[in-house]
Amino acid sequence: MDISIVIPLLNEAESLPELCQWIERVVNANHFKYEIILIDDGSTDNSWEIIEQLAANNPNIKGIKFQRNYGKSAALNEGFKAAKGNVIITMDADLQDSPDEIPALNQMIMEEGFDLVSGWKKKRYDNKLTKNIPSKIFNAAARWSSGIPLHDFNCGLKAYRKKVVKSIEVYGEMHRYIPVIAKWAGFRKITEKVVAHQPRKYGVSKFGWERFINGFLDLATISFVSRFGKKPMHFFGLWGTLFFCIGLVSSIYLIIAKIIETDFSLTNRPIFYIALTSMIIGMQLFLAGFIGELIARNASERNVYLIEEKIHL
Template identity: 75%
Template sequence: MDLSIVVPLFNEEESLPELCDWIHRVCTKHFFSYEVILVDDGSNDNSWQVVQQLRQENQRIKGIKFQRNYGKSAALNEGFKAAQGDVVITMDADLQDSPDEIPELRSMIIEQGYDLVSGWKKVRFDNTLTKNIPSKFFNAVTRKVSGIHLHDFNCGLKVYRKKVVKSIEVYGEMHRYIPVLAKWAGFKKIGEKIVEHRARKYGVTKFGWERFVNGFLDILSITFVGKFSKRPMHFFGLWGTLFFIIGFIIALFLIVSKFIDADTFITNRPSFYLSLTAIIIGMQLFLAGFISELIARNAPGRNNYLIEEKTGFQEK
């Protein structure tokens, strides 16, 4: 199968028929074999009934319905699990992403050899201060932290090589940082394409201001887990040792000064409490690293590594 098109949705009953018809026209025109996986994230309108009706009209359309609302990341993760196409495309269900972009996005994977290509909505129709400024800030932070030079990490229109979506797990609010997850999984060729952004035709946006706070916390989580998930002691132990040494040096200085000036009360000096605090923090960090190391060594996935290719081995 050429394409799997994963569409997470929440209360999008009006836009689904038009979207699926548009996808069908594009794929038929270019002779793509395809499937559309509609993931209903606990909608409370008639979205699932519409999905079932569309399935009856077109057997290439498949549906997954959550019992309650879990979020876009969960919807994408389930869609990725179900995807069978060699190339996987994600897009939003609100018709702000154009299916006309599908052929060029697919070409960048098949012909140009990218692992992942993210859309960049350079010209937007929702360019409000409350959305645009925070978005630019978090994109800049993510570029700096991850080293991936994309302008719009949050764009829903993305295309992946199948192996990418089968190698990552999307959870929490991590859908904004799938390129970062892909990079930590070892996929280096990540590209960007300017795509059309369309004005919303039906309904209202489903995302509020809290996505910015959650997004900031998630990028910290991704960075830490990506670097230190299999060796947490390297992080906690380093900082724990550093704080402990600083506290110990200050304490040693205070003890020496006590011998020089016997009338000085160590506990009356602010540096005593600074030393004590640094030693306690250092011990806590070191203990946290030790416990994390024990957990990591006993985790079921402690020796699960992504292997790109093997040679000389017989298939079992």
């Protein structure tokens, strides 16, 4: 199969028929063997009934229905598991992502050799105050922390080589950081493509201000887990040792000063409390690293590594 198109959705019954017809026109015109995987993330409207009707008329349309709302990351993760195409393309179901971009995205994966191509909605039709400005701040922080020069991490329109989606796990609200997850999994051929952004035709946006706060928290999480998930002591041990040494040096200074000056008062000096606090923080960080190592060594995936190729094995 050439292409799997994975579409998570929540209460998008009005847009689904038009979206699927649009996708069918594009893939048939380019003679792609395809499948459309629609993941209903706990919709409360008749989205699932629409999916059943579409699937009955086209065997290339497949559906997954969650019992309740789990979030976009969970929907994408299940879609990635089910996808069989050589190229997996994700898009939103609200018609703001254009299926006309599919051939070019497929070409960048199959012919130009990229592992992941992320859409860049250079011209947006969203509200500037509530979406555009916070999105620019968020993307700047993501670029700085990840080292991946993408302008639009949040864009739902992305294309992946099959091996990428089969090698990563998306959970929580980490869908924003799939390029970061892919990079830390060893897929470094990541680029972006300017894509068309359509005005919303039906319904309302399902995201609010809280997604940007959660986004920064998730960025910190994925950065830490990617770098230190299998070696937590390298982080906690380093900072624990540093704080403990600061406290130890300060304590030695106080002891020497007390020996030299008998009327030297320890508890009346700020450095005494700095030394005490630093040593306590240092020990706590070191213990956190030690506990983290014990958990990591007993985790079921402690020795799971992505192997690209083997010879005679």
